[in-house]
Amino acid sequence: MANSFHVGQRLSIKHQSCTVRYIGPVHGTKDETEEYLGLEWDDATRGKHDGSHLNRRYFRCQSTSSTAASLISARKVVLDPRQTFVEAVRHKYATNLADPLGSGVAEQKIMISVSKVAEEVGFAKINAILAQLNRLRIVIVDGLSIYSADEPGEIKATCPAIVELDLSRNLFEDIIPILKICGELEALKILKLNGNRLQIKDVHLSTQFQIGCENPFNGLVELELNETLLSWVDICKIAQHCPSLTTLKASQNFLAGLSSEQLPVVNRTSGFVDNSNDSREKSSEASTNGLQQSSLSLTLKSMYLELNEFSSLADLAPLVFFENLRNLHIKGNKISNSSSSLPASTKPIFNKNLRFVDLRNNGISSWDLVDALPRVFPGLTELAISGNPIWKTVREGGILAEEEDGYRLTVARLGNLKRLDFSEVTDVYRKDAELFYLSQIGRAMSKVPESEESMIIAQHPRYAELCSIYEPPVVFRSKDGSVNPDFLEARLIKLDFYLPPNTIPGQMEQIHRLIEVPKAFSIYRAKGIVGKQFGLPAMKIRLVLETGDWQPDPDYHLESDDENRIDQAGADQPGGDPRGIWNKREVEIEDSTREIGFVVDGLEGTVRVELL
16 A cells, blocks of 8 residues: 655654655656655754755755755655554563563573573563553653554553653654643653654644643653754743743754844843843833743753754843753853843843853853853852863963863852862862962063053953952063063973974974973973874874074085185074085984973973974
8 A cells, every 4th residue: 555645744764763844756857757755864964965956955954964855756665664652662661571470581592602692680570570561660662663642541551650751753743642642641750852853833732732631741840852953932832831840951953042033131130231221111021021921930940952053142041031940051052152142231141040050062262251150140159161162272371271270260260169060169279279360360460561450450350359368469570571480481491393294194284382391391291292282192203302503514525615614604604505514403302201491491492293
């Protein structure tokens, strides 16, 4: 019997889920009257294009990938079998039991090697326990091609005790079958719908959530909608029907902002700062915001918006209406500033109940955003921020920062922080970090004239506070270019390490790394740092110090007139001799425990890196 298809239909083909986006002919085929299916695969790497074929667009995908779509002849499509919810539960938990009575005999042998068989002990007993479907509390039926609920009452009679249910990556086309399933699970608290492709219809949405006399989502406290590609509006339409919801997960949905409408501008207590005269009118306008009035804004405590496309904290501004939000997880986005899309006089201010923010692996490359965090999140006491470019950039004073330096500076800039990257900030560590921070400010001030000190201080909001706790840093300004011997700068050597062209395959130009190394470091330790910077094994490189001095070439055969030219040129001036009488003096830095400060004269030098 021929399959019947419709746009929006969910299919499973060779165990790969997809959605029908187009039905019709395809230009350029042998038979242009033949019916083709335009499919968008859940696995965005599975297809060959984005819905456009031979310069003609047939459909658009929800995914932004260029390989999410395929065009397949409808008559050649072989569908995988679909299941109802109860069929899937029985298939996973109550079929193919080797021995339900637990005698320990297994039907399928697991081979460790060609001749050795793994002995299964106790699995039959576990399977027998899982087969008691009426006692199951956690059910995971993800990726089992579930497309619908069962006859009324069958789910409740089969597995009524489910508390946590994972329905991810199945074949649901809309929310209705999910509501019917949940409507028979009175104990349900956690629902996972990750990877589904649901169509949220605006028509009679509230009635869709009414199964019988009750809302099936009444008891939910945690809802996962990761990888569903739903818009923020559709996510809220579902979440708002969960009156007890405390945790919402909506990661990997390509969200670039939480509202397509212009953000409301209200007074400080409502979530925004506005210095304009018409703030009352704008506050009244914002009071009509649906999020502000929904129960979701009162119950939600944890929000996960990881691996989306946010570029600014202002993109999250609608969340200021969530009064009881405690935890905000936004790692893996592209956040690099706090309010790029809002006027300078208007900044998002989150509720003081928000204590933890996860900003790991974003695009933060400036301390300006870190300094803005206490204003944007007044209640912030816990922060995760590792994996951002800011810890890999130059810190105050021009010294290359290590990860520990970035950690110290973050603690010092945020006075209320109690935990950073899931580690406690002790009083001793805070004092050390703040003194280190003050020393860096003093170092930066020493590099500018006294008349420009205010410009440096303006970049550090906590400067006055820290000076009152400790004391202002000592600012040493050298008038003759000398270095204060008490500064770390006097104990560092600035070395320009470089790889000549063609040292490694595909390298066409010189690669430079400017590294400041303490004089007391051994040559072995210095080589380890250089090897790590260039991605080369430390024991397979050779360091050659280029002194910049000239010396006669010892291998050059001197003639009488050459000796005269050497005398005339002098030891310090090669005189541009074209025949190579003079060479630049180079010194190989041989491996040893000797301090590198004894090899390099002065505080700077150039070192060539060669492969052995």
